[in-house]
Amino acid sequence: MRKRYSLALWLCLTALNVIAQQLHWSNFRLPNTLKDAQPRVLQESQDGLIWLATSTGLSSFDGSTFNHLSRRDSLPADARAVFEDHENTLWIGYADGSIDRLLNGQLEPWEPEEGLPAVAITGFSEDGTGQLWISTYGEGAYLIADQRLYNFNTDDGLLGNDIYTIVKHPSGAIWLGTDGGISICKFHEGQKSVTNLTRADGLPDEIVRVILPDESGNCWIGTHDRGVVYFDQPSKTFRTPVKDWPYGPINDLVLVKGRELIIATENHDGWQLDLETNTLQPLSPVSKKPDTKTKI
Amino acid sequence: MRVLLVILIGVLAALPPVMGQPVSIFELNDGQVGFTSDAPLELIEAKSTALRGLIDAGKRTFAFSIPITSFKGFNGPLQRVHFNENYMESGQFSDATFLGKIIEPVDFSEDGEYIIRAKGKLTIHGVERERIIKSTVTVANGELNIRSSFTVLLREHDIEIPRIVFQKIAEEIKVELVGRMERKGS
Helix, strand or coil: CCCCCCHHHHHHCCCCCEECCEECECCECCCHHHCCCCEEEEEECCCCCEEEEECCEEEEECCCEEEEECCHHHCCCCEEEEEECCCCCEEEEECCCCEEEEECCEEEECCCCCCCCCCCEEEEEECCCCCEEEEEECCCEEEEECCEEEEECHHHCCCCCECCEEEECCCCCEEEEECCEEEEEEEECCEEEEEEECHHHCCCCCCEEEEEECCCCCEEEEECCCCEEEEECCCCEEECCCCCCCCCCEEEEEEECCCEEEEEECCCCEEEEECCCCEEEECCCCCECCCECCEC | CHHHHHHHHHHHHHCCCCCCCCCCEEEEEEEEEEEEEECCCCEEEEEECCCEEEEECCCCEEEEEEEHHHCEECCCHHHHHHHHHHHCCCCCCCEEEEEEEECCCCCCCCCEEEEEEEEEEEEECCEEEEEEEEEEEEEECCEEEEEEEEEEEHHHHCCCCCHHHCCCCCCEEEEEEEEEEEECCC
8 A cells, every 4th residue: 555645634734725826824733642643544524623544543633632542452553544424423444454433432343244354445435325435455345235245346347456546426426546547336226337437438547546526527536647637527538737747646636616726746745736727836835824733 | 956066166167267376176065054033032043964065266266055945943844844935935946055256365275264255146035145254264184164154134035024923033044154175076
């Protein structure tokens, strides 16, 4: 599993104001108790808390204080994914394939009858019917439907079993970013459906690391070698706004007010793509407020 | 039963191989399947020793089959008759089968205990459902010993229970399987 430096970390810990295409930042230092933690994923829950999945476990942030939650029985704590479902239950996935749910303030292991993945969890999502999907790095994706766990992998038509990203598309289907392209999955009344988007469909790079849909179903896609790609849903075509992308694999994308696409790369760089002028510039703070000391 | 096993072997042969694994088929000839229906007014238990199956360790594929009429126990002969004729309709749907592929890459040539998940099609009462069934496989001296516990929901396989007996038959049946498998041809 590649190390991911999530752009969301930068942005979710900042007060964002896009004024005249400039971003204003606030920095929040991690406390000493988290100094060795490698933040991987952020998730904002309905109650306004920011949840960090880090290499040392799960922490919450309320704007001033970080609170670390310990797993039961000293279980391995390398958290790789965090997600709040439509019932406001927080799901946490770990590098060893184990999964917790946050219930009544406690991390409780989730242990389905079918057993857990033996590989890292890479993400969670819900499809259009509210069914929970779980992506992995090595076993494809799992789905909880009608109290049963189902698996989608290459035997079912997936383009790869190493899933980098999992998102709900506005159509209700689940889109998976793999090493072979994008696999689009549905599950209805016990029937699986998998369709794929690959180079044959015009996808410039088959290694898809990020998928960011908008309300219309168009998608911004972060790839390994070809930078950002835009997928136009009505025409089913791809275009590459930045030719000859030289900045390495993309880790995350955030769309700000529909005008700016913020791009985080594996090289620890940040880029800002102005969607109106199609100009790319490095991310840099316009004004930097003093660092806010956080309470441990 | 022999015809079914030939068909199952054919299914195993048709599934694609997994690279790098030695080709080796294990056959189950000594196994037991038991089920329990724990309803408010009655506990029903039955067992069968007629389970048959194959695992292709190289391809990680498997096929298991059991004749429904082989289950014995129950709380009386009449209950067994109802089980076969009214609920399972075993005259029409004679066998329950489970065919598929093991999710984990596993090397059965090494002694040890393995937790595996078998992903496949479970067919009962003529209705096929995809299931993932977790099992513990202990490898020793070239033999596999399998233990598995899972549940079957009657509604998943269109098994209808008349309202008059709904408190005597559970909607969720617990199944326990144990089996010993030897390398085929040994």
